[in-house]
Amino acid sequence: MRTRTPxxxxxxxxxxxxxxLLVGWPMGRVVQETFFTGENYLTMALADPSLRNAVWVTLAxxxxxxxxxxxxxxxxxxxxxxxxxxxxRLLSALADLPTSxxxxxxxxxxxxxxxxxxxxxxxxxxxxxxxxxxxxxGIVLAVTFVSLPLVLRAVIPVLxxxxxxxxxxxxxLGASGGQVLLRITLPSIRWAVAYGVVLTLxxxxxxxxxxxxxxGGIVNQTETATIxxxxxxxxxxxxxxxxxGFLLAxxxxxxxxxVTILRPHERND
Numbered sequence: 646m647r648t649r650t651p652x653x654x655x656x657x658x659x660x661x662x663x664x665x666l667l668v669g670w671p672m673g674r675v676v677q678e679t680f681f682t683g684e685n686y687l688t689m690a691l692a693d694p695s696l697r698n699a700v701w702v703t704l705a706x707x708x709x710x711x712x713x714x715x716x717x718x719x720x721x722x723x724x725x726x727x728x729x730x731x732x733x734r735l736l737s738a739l740a741d742l743p744t745s746x747x748x749x750x751x752x753x754x755x756x757x758x759x760x761x762x763x764x765x766x767x768x769x770x771x772x773x774x775x776x777x778x779x780x781x782x783g784i785v786l787a788v789t790f791v792s793l794p795l796v797l798r799a800v801i802p803v804l805x806x807x808x809x810x811x812x813x814x815x816x817x818l819g820a821s822g823g824q825v826l827l828r829i830t831l832p833s834i835r836w837a838v839a840y841g842v843v844l845t846l847x848x849x850x851x852x853x854x855x856x857x858x859x860x861g862g863i864v865n866q867t868e869t870a871t872i873x874x875x876x877x878x879x880x881x882x883x884x885x886x887x888x889x890g891f892l893l894a895x896x897x898x899x900x901x902x903x904v905t906i907l908r909p910h911e912r913n914d
Contacts, residue, residue: 672894678887686884687891695864696889699873702784704896706856706869707849710789714845718796719838723830726804743793751790752858759783759859779861784869787855792848796841803837804830839904847897 679686690696724730725737743751758764760778761771767778777783811833815825831838853871860867868876870889877886 675887675891675894678884679891682884684884686888690885690888690892693885695868696870696873696885698865699868699870700889700892702781702868703850703870703893706781706784706788707846709785710792710849711842711845713785713789714792714796715838715842717793718800718841719831719834722797722800722804722834723826726801727809740797741794743791748787748791748852748854749858752787752855755783755786755790755855755859759786778859779863779867781867783859784856784867787859788849788852791852791855792845795844795848796838799837799841799844800834803834807833836904843897843900843904846900850893850896 721736721740725733746754756764756778759767759770761767761776764771764778767776770777777786811829812825815829816822820828851871852869853875856869857872857875860869860872862868862872862876864876870893874886874889874893877883877889
């Protein structure tokens with residue numbers, strides 16, 4: 646272990662102060678405004694049926710995004726790492742597109758593709774009685790799109806690191822492709838998948854721009870928690886806005902804590 650020098654102590658102090666000012670202090674202020682200003686705004690917010698509905702819509706959409714992107718991320722990660730095929734680089738670039746495109750643009754793109762009036766696919770679907778935009782499925786589409794690469798990019802480095810030796814050995818002993826996947830590949834990348842799931846959940850829960858465009862923000866129907874925060878803040882109900890913001894942050898922090906607690910068991914497996 647390296648001995649700490651005065652310079653290293655200064656660097657650590659600068660990083661701690663930076664993180665405190667950027668993350669700790671603002672989040673602490675949210676907690677303070679929620680619980681320590683004479684009113685328990687969290688209780689007040691959860692007593693409002695419209696806000697409870699917004700929270701449930703958010704969690705349900707985020708749960709769908711986690712399932713879809715976990716399956717797609719693992720499948721696409723194995724495909725990109727283990728196989729060679731024409732268009733591989735293009736497919737990898739497309740998978741990263743959501744990280745570089747503004748969420749507002751994502752929402753507009755989904756509206757143009759799946760909108761009930763002018764949408765290329767949305768108009769025929771609307772005629773068939775299926776509405777994607779301005780409904781819960783549209784919210785799922787938006788949060789799934791913006792969080793698409795997170796499981797994939799967590800899985801790919803681990804797949805590259807573990808290589809194919811164990812998989813090849815298992816196949817040489819007669820294991821089928823499904824057995825190799827379930828008994829070797831997936832257990833080897835389980836913690837990468839877990840971190841990708843946590844990031845996907847946090848990203849999906851906190852999405853605002855794309856959801857704002859495709860949901861319509863209809864109270865008690867398609868309003869999500871982030872849209873409710875905007876509505877409350879603009880209506881000068883800042884206490885309840887802070888309370889819903891606290892809940893959104895709590896979901897992400899709780900997921901990270903759970904993974905951190907469970908990770909030491911990896912060494913005993």
